[in-house]
Amino acid sequence: MAANRHIVLGIMSGSSLDGLDLALCEFSFDPAHPQPVREWSIRSGTTVPYPDAWRDRLRGSVSLSAPDLFQLDADLGDWIGERAAAFLREKDR
Secondary structure (H helix, E strand, O other): OOOEEEEEEEEEOOOOOOEEEEEEEEEEEOOOOOOOEEEEEEEEEEEEEOOHHHHHHHHHHHHOOHHHHHHHHHHHHHHHHHHHHHHHHHHHO
16 A cells, blocks of 8 residues: 655644644655554744733633633634644745
8 A cells, every 4th residue: 555645734832831833744654554654754843922911811721710711722722723824824825
């Protein structure tokens, strides 16, 4: 079986709250092989710094009520989605 090529966007943020890490990666994958990831590369990557307001919201999340934590989760998901979309648009040029 020939290897399949996959391009994926990796997204993570650590506990340091320095920012959102984005990495556009390419994998050559062969599920029939004992080591299925045959090749990989990072095409592009960046860290988007958290604005002060976001850093403050995230630091304060440990004391939030359940409804407020759910709202923070939704808001953060929107913010991450917007940053990811902007990153991909920039790479598509």
